[in-house]
Amino acid sequence: MYHTWMRFFTPGPAHHRLGLVCLGVGLQYGPLPTVGPRTLDHHVAVVINAGGGWYEAPDGRRTTITAPALLWLTPGVPHHYGADADGGWDEGFVAFAGPATTPYTELGYIEPDRPVVPLSDTTDPRGVIGRIARAARRGNPLLEVETGAAVHELLVALRRARADLAPDGDPVLKALARDACLPLSVADHATRHGMTPAELRTAVRRGAGCSPKDYLLGIRLGRAKELLAATELPVAAVARRVGYDDPAYFSRLFTRRVGMPPVRFRAQQYRTVPGGWSNQVPDPDDPPMIERPRAT
Secondary structure (H helix, E strand, O other): OOEEEEEEOOOOHHHHOOOOEEEEEEEEEEOOOOEEEEOOOOEEEEEEEEEEEEEEOOOOOEEEEEOOEEEEEOOOOOEEEEEOOOOOEEEEEEEEEOOOHHHHHHOOOOOOOOOEEEEOOOHHHHHHHHHHHHHOOOOOOOHHHHHHHHHHHHHHHHHHHEOOOOOOOOHHHHHHHHHOOOOOOHHHHHHHOOOOHHHHHHHHHHHHOOOHHHHHHHHHHHHHHHHHHHOOOOHHHHHHHOOOOOHHHHHHHHHHHHOOOHHHHHHHHOOOOOOOOOOOOOOOOOOOOOOOOOOO
């Protein structure tokens, strides 16, 4: 015997303009009925927590599914799948749509060409699906926004849970982040890691969903913003600190990516901080206590 619980939602036009909407959520386990062949007009992420089954591609090839795993169902792609007839499987699914699915696909968070994705663990994705299920209670006035926001979180959780990514982060990405502000080209970084530029591009695209150039640029500009907001260093000095010897080029690059020149960013964000900003990231679970002056 199998067990099924599911809810479906109909978000309005304003909700769709938020970028992602949740269309439904379900929790099922056991020897579930076979699904398809069928074609959908929206995305579904099927998170398989236990058990196994199979997935059949449009060309008839079958892939064995063994938990923990993710099954991507993408719009316009015929699919056919099912749990093992004997033990079945335990799944949670989330259906979603919206214009944000396009950049999420470009960044590699949604993988239409890889419908079956092995996962290292489903704890975090299951937690998000559980929150969506709890939000689906009748009469929840925040339903559409709450569940839509959770879809963003689910895509991040699924990305982190991929079995082909190290749980503590890719060593190459960590090294790039550490050395991002050195005046090195992408080819120089590749050489430092004993890789060709093409191999480095593949590694960064797999781990960060972007090119090495964009990955390094994001880190450099983030550091430049911190220096502009927390110090009185001239723009030319900020440029050198983040790896650019030509301050004019740095200013053009900053303006194109940020939408305003460095001097304007500083005018908006500058904060005088005695001793400078702290490099220690606060612990959200143990925030520092602010002592209030005692009344005299």
